[in-house]
Amino acid sequence: MKIDGRHYRSIWLDPDGASVRVIDQTKLPFAFETRRLSSLEDAVVAIRDMIVRGAPLIGAVGAYGLALAARDAAGDGAIARAYDALNQTRPTAVNLRWALDRARAVLLAAPSTRRLELAYAEAGAIADEDAACCEAIGDHGAALIRDAAARKGGARVNILTHCNAGWLATVDWGTALAPIYKAARAGVDLHVWVDETRPRNQGASLTAYELAGEGVAHTVIADNTGGHLMQHGLVDLCIVGSDRTTRAGDVCNKIGTYLKALAAHANDVPFYVALPASTFDWRIADGVKEIPIEERDGDEVTYISGRDDTGAIRRVRLTPRGTPARNFAFDVTPARYVTALITERGVCAANEDALRNLFPEARGA
Numbered sequence: 001m002k003i004d005g006r007h008y009r010s011i012w013l014d015p016d017g018a019s020v021r022v023i024d025q026t027k028l029p030f031a032f033e034t035r036r037l038s039s040l041e042d043a044v045v046a047i048r049d050m051i052v053r054g055a056p057l058i059g060a061v062g063a064y065g066l067a068l069a070a071r072d073a074a075g076d077g078a079i080a081r082a083y084d085a086l087n088q089t090r091p092t093a094v095n096l097r098w099a100l101d102r103a104r105a106v107l108l109a110a111p112s113t114r115r116l117e118l119a120y121a122e123a124g125a126i127a128d129e130d131a132a133c134c135e136a137i138g139d140h141g142a143a144l145i146r147d148a149a150a151r152k153g154g155a156r157v158n159i160l161t162h163c164n165a166g167w168l169a170t171v172d173w174g175t176a177l178a179p180i181y182k183a184a185r186a187g188v189d190l191h192v193w194v195d196e197t198r199p200r201n202q203g204a205s206l207t208a209y210e211l212a213g214e215g216v217a218h219t220v221i222a223d224n225t226g227g228h229l230m231q232h233g234l235v236d237l238c239i240v241g242s243d244r245t246t247r248a249g250d251v252c253n254k255i256g257t258y259l260k261a262l263a264a265h266a267n268d269v270p271f272y273v274a275l276p277a278s279t280f281d282w283r284i285a286d287g288v289k290e291i292p293i294e295e296r297d298g299d300e301v302t303y304i305s306g307r308d309d310t311g312a313i314r315r316v317r318l319t320p321r322g323t324p325a326r327n328f329a330f331d332v333t334p335a336r337y338v339t340a341l342i343t344e345r346g347v348c349a350a351n352e353d354a355l356r357n358l359f360p361e362a363r364g365a
């Protein structure tokens with residue numbers, strides 16, 4: 001997607017052919033800075049500290065992390081250690097494990113003399129495929145938005161989204177935002193309600209940044225606003241992304257997604273989840289019981305950062321000193337609240353039969 005008229009992906013190979021460049025998402029929307037990742041440790045820190053975030057993107061960074069590790073050592077033991085270091089960075093998004101499994105399998109099947117070259121090729125393929133999948137998700141999802149516009153006789157379509165599931169969260173295009181970009185570029189009149197997404201505010205800082213960059217009409221709302229908007233007919237459909245979706249269609253996504261799905265269900269608002277195949281965890285069915293939910297530092301809840309009117313970036317405390325806080329990063333929306341899944345192969349119901357129809361080759365259970 002474009003920043004100031006120049007096309008960017010969220011990750012690319014440096015001209016030296018060895019280091020990897022990413023956009024430092026902790027600096028957005030106030031500064032556009034890139035970071036060079038030159039070692040396994042750089043990749044681990046980038047994922048762990050959320051310099052990069054979003055399920056598909058951390059998968060791509062994980063695969064490149066294995067390639068960076070292979071620059072130092074490409075024996076079986078070194079690959080196993082790099083795999084573990086990367087896999088432990090964030091527990092919920094399954095794309096990380098998926099990408100690491102895929103890259104590791106290629107490396108272990110090859111003689112050590114070829115592993116470095118193959119590691120870069122596989123990471124590049126994972127990144128390219130993610131961009132292509134997300135563009136296809138955009139095409140399938142845009143048809144749903146066009147249908148909504150037709151039902152309204154061409155009047156403006158209002159879409160609610162949560163967190164950032166845009167091009168910054170993937171390699172390009174995004175998942176939930178790809179249909180919005182495609183529909184907007186095709187001339188559909190639409191407007192996006194952007195949940196701010198406390199505590200890290202991915203909606204307010206990243207989704208708003210992306211939509212502004214693409215010229216899509218949008219309004220940031222406090223996280224608790226969606227139910228009110230839906231009751232008053234101000235949301236035509238919701239589209240969110242996912243960090244892990246089970247073979248039964250249970251959707252794990254950013255904390256707060258479940259409440260939006262409940263409100264959508266109660267108000268007959270379609271609730272769509274956009275995701276590539278790499279986000280399915282075929283090994284598990286019950287998302288509530290089986291998906292590990294990342295719990296992050298309570299400081300993310302008790303403090304907030306932003307730019308003050310002098311232009312300085314400040315971090316301020318919101319609570320009395322010493323107030324305890326818990327910070328669950330994700331929740332699970334049971335499949336019964338999901339109207340449909342939007343994948344690169346098309347739109348399907350959130351249940352095992354429909355998913356196996358679309359992905360007959362899927363293994364894991």
Ligand code: MRU
Pocket residue numbers: 053054055056093162163164165166169170174175176202240241242243253254329
């Ligand atoms: O904690 P984050 O910012 O990595 O969480 C991101 C999300 O929850 C996204 O909605 C999800 O990864 C889907 S992104 C295409």
